[in-house]
Amino acid sequence: MKQLTGLDATFLYMETPTQFGHVSGLSIFRRPDDPDYDPLAAWCAEIARRMHRLEPLRRRVRDVPFRLDHPYWEDDPDFDLEYHVRHTAVAPPGTDHQLGELVARIIGRPLDRRRPLWESYVIEGLPDDRFGILTKIHHATVDGASGAELLTMMLDDSPDADHAADDAAEPWTPSPPATDAGVLARATLGLARKPARALVLGARTARDVGRATRNPVLVAAAGQVRSNLRGPVGTVLNLGRDRGTEGRVAGPLPEAMGPPTPFNATVTAHRRFAFRSTSLSAVKDVKRAMGATVNDVVMAMCAGGLRRWLADHDALPDRALVAMVPISVRTGEEAERWTNRVSALFSALPTDEDDPLERVRKVNGAMVGAKGLFDAVPAEELTDFTQFAPPAVFAGAMRTALRLTGRLASPVNLVVSNVPGPRQPLYSAGAELLHYYPVSTIVDGQGLNITVQSYRDTLDVGLVACRELVPDLWDMCDHIVEELAVLGEAVGVDVAL
Known part of the structure; x- marks a missing residue:
């Protein structure tokens, strides 16, 4: 058994009937040239042969009696792959909007805490000889970086990969579950300090x-x-803690409160999902012309697209939105691979700026200031605070805070995340991965999430929103992608949409 960190457990404590702690990914594949190819059977076989390596898929949550400490992970003694892998389809003609609607309905349901916290849906009915795989997995299990690593472990780097090592590996068998008395004894050891x-x-x-x-x-x-x-x-x-050096750094605090928008309110359990793709090479050409970063360009695209959407709804604030930007704090030397090592920056998103190039410059300046403050307070210290509150108290406080955020002014308007993905082509049982669209989560007060992930030379954009707060999410998604062409035109870069 392994105990969840305070940050891992936070994603369990935040859940309510209307907000969920799982994140998802929508993979789009092209079928191989095999008339007998069965996507469901092939996907089940690929997971089964790798199960000895896929620890996050095998373990379930084990609560500590009386909720005296954070829960533990333990092997599921009754693991059932057929429960987790499911089969569905979209009706003809299988458009992107139909696929987005199906995904939205699936992510609007919680995961069963009695089983390992993941589900995978093989989706057929897509045109052009394609099929999709939507995988839901709880954020308590993986963060963005480890989730991307898990994806690559579930896929191959060639259409005819050699699976001899996995096929010859010792089959995974679950460890027997611990007794309540054993879990309680283990938990009490760390409470005193x-x-x-x-x-x-x-x-x-x-x-x-x-x-x-x-x-x-x-x-x-x-x-x-x-x-x-x-x-x-x-x-x-301080036993066991590296006290390290105490350097002096300084930087301004970001503005704490975001302006009101239509998507900053209490969320329902209903979701919308919209997705599009654009050229990563074009993003890089723009960033080189501007002397900026890829993330600066992505955030400026979001700022420009949101500005258009807000203006269309007569809801454009006269000051910049505030975005939470998750960042990985992994060093590569972590003893535990499958856990959350993520923190966040809070940055102004210049929706109040009319000039597209000036938006890039303002994003760059805001991110530099946010990183200065982030470096001033090490991320490990911020995430360590979640270790200390008793789970029963922490869970109640977390849910109360999120409910109040939905009813009062939200300090953060939305989450904008940019996850670097694989640069090489990936395959599943010979089927080529064409796109990987991130499907994130929303909470009370922040009814919109924009996440992009690169794959090969493509930037795949996924938007998740509360169904009632953002009824025209596809329009917003289009505005964000079209903003890249606006930036390209301004700096002389040809962008094909």
């Missing part, structure tokens, strides 16, 4: 925030607390 460690962490983070915001009172207060914890007491409280 948590309040003291929380005090150390709080003092350190207060000091870093004080330096970042140039607040000498906060720095001095934190220093006083830390000085009282030095000596033998501090040594005990």
Whole structure:
């Protein structure tokens, strides 16, 4: 058994009947030249032969009695692959809008906590000899980076890959589940040190925030607390922790509150999903012409597209939106591979700027400022806070905070995420992967999520929204992709949509 980190468990605690902790991905494949090819049978066989390597697909959540500590992962003793892999189809003609509607209905249902937290749907009925695979997996299991790694482990790098190693591997067999008494005994071992460690962490983070915001009172207060914890007491409280160096960095705090928009409200359980693709090479040409980054261009596309959509609805604020931008804090040296190592930046999204090139420049400046603050307060310290609250208290506080965010002004308008994906072609049982559209999650107060993922030379864009808050999500998606052509025209780059 392995215990969930506080951050992993947070994605379980946030769930309500209307907001879910799972994320998904829609893969579009081209059938191989085999008239007998069966996508469902082939996909089941590919997962089965790799099951000994796919730990996140085999484990289920085991709660600690009385919810005294965060839950554990344990092998599912009754693992049933046929339960997790399902078969469906869209009716003719199988348009993108039909596929988006099917995906929206599937992601609007929670995962069963009694089983491993994933489902995979093989979707037939698409034109041009294509089929889709939608895979739902809980965010408690993987983050964006580890999810991309899991995808590559489930696929091949050639249409005729050699599976001899997997076929010869020892078949996976589940470990017997622990007793409630065993789980409780294991959980209580780490409880005693948590309040003291929380005090150390709080003092350190207060000091870093004080330096970042140039607040000498906060720095001095934190220093006083830390000085009282030095000596033998501090040594005990920091056992096993690399205290590292204490560098001085400074940077401004971002604006805390986003302006109101139609999608900043309480969400329902109903979803919409829209998707499109564009050229990654064109994005890179624009970024080179501007002296910016790929992420700057992507965020500027989102800003321009949202500006058009908001203006169409007479809802364009006179100041910039605020976007939460998830970022990976993986170093490659983590002892645990399948866990969340993610934090976030908060950046202005210049929807209030009319000039498309100036939007790129403003995004770049906002991201530089946000990264300065992020570096001032190490991401590990921010995510470590989730380790200390008792799960019953933390879960209630999380849900209450999200409900209030939906009813009051939201500090963040939306999530914008840019996930780098594989550059080489991938295959499943000979079927070529054409696109991988990310399908993320939304919460109360933030009824819109924009996630893009690169694959080969393509940028695949996926938008998820509350069905009642954004009825014309496809229009918004079109505006965002069309914004790349606007930027290309401004810098002399030809963009074919």
